[in-house]
Amino acid sequence: MKREWEGESIVILDFGSQYTQLIARRIRAESVFSVILPHSAGIEEIMAENPKGLVLSGGPADLTEENALRLEVDIYSLGVPVLGICYGMQLISQMKGAELERADHREYGHTKIEADTDSALFRGTPVEQKVWMSHGVRLKSIPAGFRAIASSVGCPIAAMSNDEERIYGLQFHPEVFHTENGIEILQNFLFEICCCDKVWSSKSFVELEVLRIRERVGDARVLCAVSGGVDSSVMAALVDRAIGKQLVPVFVDNGLLRENEAEEVREILAGCLTTDLVFVDAADEFLSRLNGITDPEEKRKIIGTAFIDIFERESEKHGPFAFLAQGTLYPDVIESRSTFGPSDTIKSHHNVGGLPDEMSFELIEPLSLLFKDEVREVGKFLDLPAVQIERHPFPGPGLAVRVPGAIVREDLDLLRRVDRIFIDGLRREGLYDDVWQAFAVLLPVRSVGVMGDERTYQKAAVLRAVTSTDGMTADWARLPYDFLQDIANEIINKVDGVNRVVYDISSKPPSTIEWE
Numbered sequence: 001m002k003r004e005w006e007g008e009s010i011v012i013l014d015f016g017s018q019y020t021q022l023i024a025r026r027i028r029a030e031s032v033f034s035v036i037l038p039h040s041a042g043i044e045e046i047m048a049e050n051p052k053g054l055v056l057s058g059g060p061a062d063l064t065e066e067n068a069l070r071l072e073v074d075i076y077s078l079g080v081p082v083l084g085i086c087y088g089m090q091l092i093s094q095m096k097g098a099e100l101e102r103a104d105h106r107e108y109g110h111t112k113i114e115a116d117t118d119s120a121l122f123r124g125t126p127v128e129q130k131v132w133m134s135h136g137v138r139l140k141s142i143p144a145g146f147r148a149i150a151s152s153v154g155c156p157i158a159a160m161s162n163d164e165e166r167i168y169g170l171q172f173h174p175e176v177f178h179t180e181n182g183i184e185i186l187q188n189f190l191f192e193i194c195c196c197d198k199v200w201s202s203k204s205f206v207e208l209e210v211l212r213i214r215e216r217v218g219d220a221r222v223l224c225a226v227s228g229g230v231d232s233s234v235m236a237a238l239v240d241r242a243i244g245k246q247l248v249p250v251f252v253d254n255g256l257l258r259e260n261e262a263e264e265v266r267e268i269l270a271g272c273l274t275t276d277l278v279f280v281d282a283a284d285e286f287l288s289r290l291n292g293i294t295d296p297e298e299k300r301k302i303i304g305t306a307f308i309d310i311f312e313r314e315s316e317k318h319g320p321f322a323f324l325a326q327g328t329l330y331p332d333v334i335e336s337r338s339t340f341g342p343s344d345t346i347k348s349h350h351n352v353g354g355l356p357d358e359m360s361f362e363l364i365e366p367l368s369l370l371f372k373d374e375v376r377e378v379g380k381f382l383d384l385p386a387v388q389i390e391r392h393p394f395p396g397p398g399l400a401v402r403v404p405g406a407i408v409r410e411d412l413d414l415l416r417r418v419d420r421i422f423i424d425g426l427r428r429e430g431l432y433d434d435v436w437q438a439f440a441v442l443l444p445v446r447s448v449g450v451m452g453d454e455r456t457y458q459k460a461a462v463l464r465a466v467t468s469t470d471g472m473t474a475d476w477a478r479l480p481y482d483f484l485q486d487i488a489n490e491i492i493n494k495v496d497g498v499n500r501v502v503y504d505i506s507s508k509p510p511s512t513i514e515w516e
């Protein structure tokens with residue numbers, strides 16, 4: 001079954017650019033729904049999205065080569081405006097018979113263009129504007145029926161249009177922040193050229209999703225796991241709004257959470273769900289299974305298996321369930337290229353780590369069309385408290401991967417106290433939202449110190465704070481020295497058992513964000 005989105009959309013055909021998701025997000029930020037489909041999508045697949053316009057993304061391939069990615073369908077038969085960006089523009093040109101050539105020098109970064117501000121795409125923008133170029137191939141000639149509407153020194157055809165056929169091309173990237181008038185150019189495409197309406201919003205999303213979930217679920221019951229993270233909380237709040245007490249959210253306290261976290265999550269969710277949370281205190285079970293285990297991968301496996309065992313037990317206790325709801329987001333969908341629809345019966349659950357074969361549910365993934373920032377917006381609309389929505393990511397295996405080596409309860413307690421001081425400090429100084437993630441690690445290393453007249457021989461704690469956009473790459477956060485000094489002092493003074501604090505200045509790659 002196809003997803004039946006009632007609104008209209010802009011379809012982005014993906015040729016593999018690192019910026020493709022950014023194009024979709026920029027368009028949605030204008031209250032126009034956009035979807036990303038693979039460049040190989042068929043006409044029916046594209047039409048199912050009810051497109052008001054089509055964008056061909058950039059891409060890393062070289063169109064002067066034979067086996068570069070090309071279109072497999074006649075997109076012009078759709079009768080909607082088309083915008084090619086970078087590779088997309090080159091592809092349109094090549095298909096329309098123009099010649100491409102390798103540029104004398106590859107053009108990367110800031111470039112100044114002169115734009116024809118009478119053209120629909122550049123209307124309301126300045127003649128001279130700074131744009132972000134990233135290409136090694138350019139147009140040698142312009143295809144018949146097109147005219148150049150912008151040029152730069154290195155690229156005489158920096159943008160082109162065929163107004164009659166409503167086909168446009170930009171050699172630069174309007175979606176990136178460095179293109180000064182990028183948003184205006186995209187707005188012109190959306191509203192002047194495609195005549196889109198501003199109908200996409202958290203409100204319209206929630207209203208429609210609630211109806212869809214109700215229709216699919218009927219009077220069946222739905223199981224879900226909540227971790228306290230943003231995605232599962234928003235997912236549960238949304239499904240709760242649709243079906244209330246037919247939803248059974250299970251929260252497993254694995255004993256590896258931060259200080260008071262289990263209680264805080266319980267309170268927050270109790271405040272925004274109408275259904276009752278199933279709270280499972282499984283700390284002892286997890287810790288006894290982890291006893292003496294030092295290998296990071298083994299720790300993860302044990303935690304994953306323990307979670308499944310407990311989740312299965314709870315599912316039997318509270319079941320039967322026809323559906324499992326989970327907080328999968330759009331980037332996962334794009335990356336795995338999964339199809340929409342309820343027919344995907346799962347045997348494995350990436351957030352949980354693989355459910356056993358005999359547990360098979362139909363899957364409900366109500367956030368699978370959303371980017372993270374949109375999930376936060378939906379969370380706000382559903383009245384989740386800001387502190388829940390702006391939370392840093394937290395790994396499934398919890399503090400187990402922040403205590404290198406064997407895990408004992410006392411070390412977890414020490415780590416919780418260190419972590420609390422660090423996080424509270426970040427919040428107090430208004431630094432929490434500036435970093436992607438911040439946390440402490442307790443090292444299995446003792447060092448000598450002196451406190452008052454006494455020699456100490458205690459553990460060392462690491463503070464880690466990183467900036468990132470997606471967790472795939474990360475840089476260490478340049479937190480102010482004075483702040484780090486105050487936090488280190490506070491930790492050493494207040495946490496008996498830690499006499500040394502170090503700050504992790506490794507980036508990812510080559511390091512990872514977590515220590516294990």
Ligand code: XMP
Pocket residue numbers: 300393394395396397437471472508511512513514515516
């Ligand atoms: P790394 O350490 O791989 O982490 O650079 C990248 C991001 O993923 C989080 N992370 C996990 N999240 N289960 C999760 O749900 C895990 O096993 C896991 N390991 C790492 C990490 O906190 C960071 O945000």
